[in-house]
Amino acid sequence: MEYILRISKLTKTFGGLMAINEVSTDIPKQNIFGIIGPNGAGKTTLFNILTGIYQPGKGQVLFESRDITGQPAFQIASLGINRTFQNLRLFKKLTTLENVMVGFHTSTKGGIWDYLISTKRAKKEKEESIINALKLLNYVGLFEKHETLASDLPYGDQKLLEIARALALKPKVLLLDEPSSGMNSSETNHLIKLIREINLAGVTIIVIEHNMKVIMAISHRIMVIDHGVKIAEDEPDSIKKNDRVIEAYLGRG
Amino acid sequence: MVYGILFFMNLPHGDVYMFGAYTCLVVLWIHTPFWIALIVAVCLTALLGILIEKVCYRPLRKARRLAPLLSALGIVLVLENAATIIFGATIQPFPSVFSEGAWIFRGVIINKPAIFIFISSPILMILLQILVYRTKIGLQMRAASQDSRTVQLMGVSLDRVVSVTFAIGSALACFAGVQVAMYYRATFPTMGFPVMLKSFAACVLGGIGNIYGAMLGGLIIGLVEIFTASYISSGLRDGIAFAILVGVLLIRPTGILGGRAEEIV
Amino acid sequence: MNILKWVRRTKHSYQILFLVFLFLLPLVTPSDYFLRLVIYVFLYLILALGYNVVITTGGQFHLGFLAFYAVGGYTSALLGLHFNLSFWITMPLAGVMAVLLSFLLGIPTFRFRGDYLCIVTLGFAEIVRVIVLNWDGLTNGPRGLPGIPPPQIFSYTFATNAPYYYLILIMALVSLAVVYRLNSSRIGLAWAALRDDEVAANAMGIPTTWYKQTCCATGACMVAFAGAFFAHYLAIISPASFVFWETLMALAIVLLSGGHPLGMIGAAIVIVAIPESMRVLVKFRMLIMGLFFIVAMLYKPEGFVFGKMRHFSPNQRQLDQGRIDIALEKILIDPRIPP
Numbered sequence: 021m022e023y024i025l026r027i028s029k030l031t032k033t034f035g036g037l038m039a040i041n042e043v044s045t046d047i048p049k050q051n052i053f054g055i056i057g058p059n060g061a062g063k064t065t066l067f068n069i070l071t072g073i074y075q076p077g078k079g080q081v082l083f084e085s086r087d088i089t090g091q092p093a094f095q096i097a098s099l100g101i102n103r104t105f106q107n108l109r110l111f112k113k114l115t116t117l118e119n120v121m122v123g124f125h126t127s128t129k130g131g132i133w134d135y136l137i138s139t140k141r142a143k144k145e146k147e148e149s150i151i152n153a154l155k156l157l158n159y160v161g162l163f164e165k166h167e168t169l170a171s172d173l174p175y176g177d178q179k180l181l182e183i184a185r186a187l188a189l190k191p192k193v194l195l196l197d198e199p200s201s202g203m204n205s206s207e208t209n210h211l212i213k214l215i216r217e218i219n220l221a222g223v224t225i226i227v228i229e230h231n232m233k234v235i236m237a238i239s240h241r242i243m244v245i246d247h248g249v250k251i252a253e254d255e256p257d258s259i260k261k262n263d264r265v266i267e268a269y270l271g272r273g
Numbered sequence: 274m275v276y277g278i279l280f281f282m283n284l285p286h287g288d289v290y291m292f293g294a295y296t297c298l299v300v301l302w303i304h305t306p307f308w309i310a311l312i313v314a315v316c317l318t319a320l321l322g323i324l325i326e327k328v329c330y331r332p333l334r335k336a337r338r339l340a341p342l343l344s345a346l347g348i349v350l351v352l353e354n355a356a357t358i359i360f361g362a363t364i365q366p367f368p369s370v371f372s373e374g375a376w377i378f379r380g381v382i383i384n385k386p387a388i389f390i391f392i393s394s395p396i397l398m399i400l401l402q403i404l405v406y407r408t409k410i411g412l413q414m415r416a417a418s419q420d421s422r423t424v425q426l427m428g429v430s431l432d433r434v435v436s437v438t439f440a441i442g443s444a445l446a447c448f449a450g451v452q453v454a455m456y457y458r459a460t461f462p463t464m465g466f467p468v469m470l471k472s473f474a475a476c477v478l479g480g481i482g483n484i485y486g487a488m489l490g491g492l493i494i495g496l497v498e499i500f501t502a503s504y505i506s507s508g509l510r511d512g513i514a515f516a517i518l519v520g521v522l523l524i525r526p527t528g529i530l531g532g533r534a535e536e537i538v
Numbered sequence: 539m540n541i542l543k544w545v546r547r548t549k550h551s552y553q554i555l556f557l558v559f560l561f562l563l564p565l566v567t568p569s570d571y572f573l574r575l576v577i578y579v580f581l582y583l584i585l586a587l588g589y590n591v592v593i594t595t596g597g598q599f600h601l602g603f604l605a606f607y608a609v610g611g612y613t614s615a616l617l618g619l620h621f622n623l624s625f626w627i628t629m630p631l632a633g634v635m636a637v638l639l640s641f642l643l644g645i646p647t648f649r650f651r652g653d654y655l656c657i658v659t660l661g662f663a664e665i666v667r668v669i670v671l672n673w674d675g676l677t678n679g680p681r682g683l684p685g686i687p688p689p690q691i692f693s694y695t696f697a698t699n700a701p702y703y704y705l706i707l708i709m710a711l712v713s714l715a716v717v718y719r720l721n722s723s724r725i726g727l728a729w730a731a732l733r734d735d736e737v738a739a740n741a742m743g744i745p746t747t748w749y750k751q752t753c754c755a756t757g758a759c760m761v762a763f764a765g766a767f768f769a770h771y772l773a774i775i776s777p778a779s780f781v782f783w784e785t786l787m788a789l790a791i792v793l794l795s796g797g798h799p800l801g802m803i804g805a806a807i808v809i810v811a812i813p814e815s816m817r818v819l820v821k822f823r824m825l826i827m828g829l830f831f832i833v834a835m836l837y838k839p840e841g842f843v844f845g846k847m848r849h850f851s852p853n854q855r856q857l858d859q860g861r862i863d864i865a866l867e868k869i870l871i872d873p874r875i876p877p
Contacts, residue, residue, distance in 0.1 A: 071741060072740075073737065073740070073741070092740070092745075093737075093740040093741055094739075094740045094741075094742075094743050094744055094745045094746065095745075097740070097741055097742060097743035098743040102741070102742075103741055105738065105741075109735045109737060109738035109741075110734075110735070110738070111730065111731050111734035111735055111738065111739075112734055112735075113730070113733075113734050114727075114730060114731070114734065114849065115848060115850075117850060117852065118727060118730075118848070118849050118850055121724075121727060121849075121850060122727055122728070122731045122739070122742050122744070123742055123743075124724070125724055125727070125728055125731075125742060125743055125744055126742075126743035128724050130723070130724060130725075131725075132720070132725055132752065132756070135719055135720060135723035135724070135725055136716060136719050136720070138719065142723065145724070146722075146723070146724075146850075147856070149724070150850060150852050150856050150860075151856050151859045151860050153860075154852060154856065154857065154859070154860020154861070155859075155860050155862070155864055157860070158860055158861060158862075158863065158864075159863075159864075159866060163860065163861065166852070167848075167851070185742070187866075187870065189742065189743060190870050217866060218866065221865075221866040221867045221870055222867065222870065223870070282656065328832075329832055329835075329836070332836055333835060333836070333839050340793070340835050340839040341835070342789070342793060343789075343790055343793040343794065343831050343834070343835050344831060344832050344835040344836070346786055346789070346790055346828070346831055347827075347828040347829065347830070347831030347832035347833075347835070348828065348832060349828065350824050350825060350827055350828025350831070351825055351828035351829055351832070352828075353824075354822070354824045354825035354828065355825060358822070358825070470660070470664070473657060473660075474657060474660075474661065477657040512664055512665045512667070512668025512669070514664075515660070515661035515662075515664040515665055516661070516665055518657065518658070518661050519646070519658055519661045519662065519665070522650070522657075522658055523646050
């Protein structure tokens with residue numbers, strides 16, 4: 021079994037609060053890996069550490085056998101680990117198309133000079149970026165809205181845009197942070213279909229979710245975190261029956 | 274204070290200070306006692322502050338962040354030039370307020386205006402502290418500086434809080450202007466601008482949004498400036514305030530006493 | 539008439555005519571004084587364009603930009619005076635100096651976000667100003683450096699306003715072109731992304747600290763060129779020309795125009811024209827300008843913007859290509875467009 025991401029004993033403390041406490045897991049390649057847990061359990065913190073926004077206090081992250089612990093966010097992003105944000109972080113003053121095009125930044129190499137005198141390389145890169153961005157938008161269903169400002173999009177579309185933007189970086193691992201929050205049931209079904217298709221195209225997906233229907237439907241494996249500690253990791257059916265998990269969500273008694 | 278709530282650098286603050294000094298001067302010209310002149314000036318300046326806020330900033334609160342800045346620039350131009358037109362560009366002598374006479378203490382001359390400043394400033398600082406930390410409106414101001422949207426949901430009128438903030442800030446500026454005018458026996462239209470720059474430096478030095486910080490910052494900058502001018506070189510005086518500011522921020526990015534917290538992802 | 543037909547048929551014909559007019563201006567200008575005003579308009583325009591890159595595109599609220607203007611002017615002046623180098627060498631060197639300074643100052647500065655950034659940059663600018671004022675040995679302090687040599691092309695020395703006009707006109711046009719090119723490039727897009735959301739930009743693979751530096755450096759370079767021109771045009775340079783005031787004027791142009799380069803031409807004209815046209819009411823002109831700012835913001839807080847500024851707008855051909863349904867794997871793995 022080839023593991024694309026190996027996390028061992030990750031720990032992160034904020035002041036007096038231990039947000040993540042020695043969490044370890046291995047994520048198989050091209051898996052859809054779900055992470056669930058009550059609010060405040062530390063799931064987004066885990067994402068932030070994996071993507072380089074936070075530095076872990078202790079622990080190690082191996083990506084394709086390479087140690088990426090503590091590397092800065094932009095470097096990790098260009099290695100192939102990309103994400104969406106729980107509270108949406110779109111580039112509000114840019115159009116839908118431009119938002120996705122930001123994702124092509126890492127795959128283009130033209131410098132200031134190239135673009136100033138408009139070399140052949142610059143022209144080619146620009147052309148490819150625009151067309152590929154349009155293709156991505158077409159794929160998620162936002163093609164018609166390519167000129168709309170990101171801040172003017174309806175909420176469900178904004179979530180799709182974040183996914184499209186992350187895809188533009190050609191991720192090997194895609195981290196989705198509560199992608200279905202705020203979506204109605206038809207949007208949620210569209211999302212499930214989208215996630216499955218992305219996975220079939222070769223991307224390993226890690227999803228944080230609160231919507232049980234979504235996570236049970238798509239995940240190959242699920243990890244449960246409560247108060248910064250991993251309390252279970254198993255297949256969806258077993259997780260449903262796990263006593264500790266039920267207790268964490270519903271409380272005792 | 275204004276910066277803490279509105280995230281806005283109130284450029285005309287320096288000119289409000291200047292307005293305060295001039296108003297007091299004018300009232301003194303008609304031979305009123307100093308205390309009355311001072312009170313009148315403070316009231317009028319507070320009104321000016323409220324007026325500026327109401328006319329020029331409030332309508333722009335929803336606009337992009339840089340819009341009020343241009344208005345502020347406009348106000349600075351208007352105030353400074355109005356003063357120049359009315360009073361002339363040169364220094365106006367400020368009459369002597371207290372009787373002549375001074376004490377000499379270990380070779381340092383302490384005259385009456387100095388005493389006045391020494392006494393009134395701490396009193397004002399204490400009053401401000403009481404206001405901000407022990408009154409209801411002070412609580413509202415502090416809450417507004419932490420989350421101006423939610424505070425409105427709690428039934429606080431943001432408009433009123435902002436008006437009060439401007440009024441207090443302007444009143445204090447007026448007092449400062451009078452103090453300086455009285456001590457140096459002079460007022461001139463451009464006296465506000467450099468003071469404004471340094472007072473911003475003082476604010477940030479102590480931590481944005483932190484009243485104690487502003488006081489501390491002001492003290493530090495004032496002291497350092499004087500010492501630099503006397504012992505090192507008077508030419509460097511203007512730059513030293515900022516040099517200190519930059520130095521401190523490098524070591525403690527949120528200011529000495531801590532100001533805004535970092536954002537959460 | 540043939541000209542009318544050509545105007546209607548050719549794309550961008552109005553712009554071309556306008557350009558021709560600009561180039562012929564020295565021949566048709568009513569007075570030398572007017573020409574001087576136009577030179578100032580273009581100078582402010584370049585200043586504002588440089589500043590705009592940093593503020594609008596990059597979103598960095600940098601208040602210390604004046605330092606680069608001064609550095610540009612002084613570098614060019616000093617090199618010309620002491621080493622007798624030609625203007626055409628000192629100007630680029632002034633740019634280089636500003637870029638170096640910008641990187642140097644950027645190292646500590648860009649750790650700070652918005653609010654603190656303004657004060658720190660302001661601080662640096664003040665420090666630079668005080669240094670310039672006091673370092674008599676180098677800059678001659680408050681007395682300034684007189685007698686800066688005018689530029690020369692082969693054996694022709696710049697004498698009247700006209701050659702300076704052409705120079706600044708070309709500089710302004712180049713600056714506009716540079717701004718447009720950068721804006722519609724991945725570089726400009728990266729700057730805009732880090733302005734809108736720095737964390738997200740990092741998550742998209744943009745090294746934000748480096749890009750903040752390049753943004754500021756680009757603006758600094760443009761502003762330094764303007765400074766060099768200014769020094770040689772006036773033939774004298776002194777700290778008096780570099781007060782905080784100038785920063786505010788440039789900022790005013792940026793704000794009035796809402797960040798749009800074309801709008802800045804109009805704003806620059808306003809900034810120069812209002813004080814000049816009211817020479818009669820000497821005392822009142824700045825007052826009126828101030829009132830103008832206040833009123834302008836009350837009526838049009840976004841500035842006098844000419845249409846939306848987009849970084850990228852796809853043409854029909856690209857739209858057609860993008861519309862073709864394609865398997866996700868192809869986008870994710872193979873970036874090349876099928877022939």
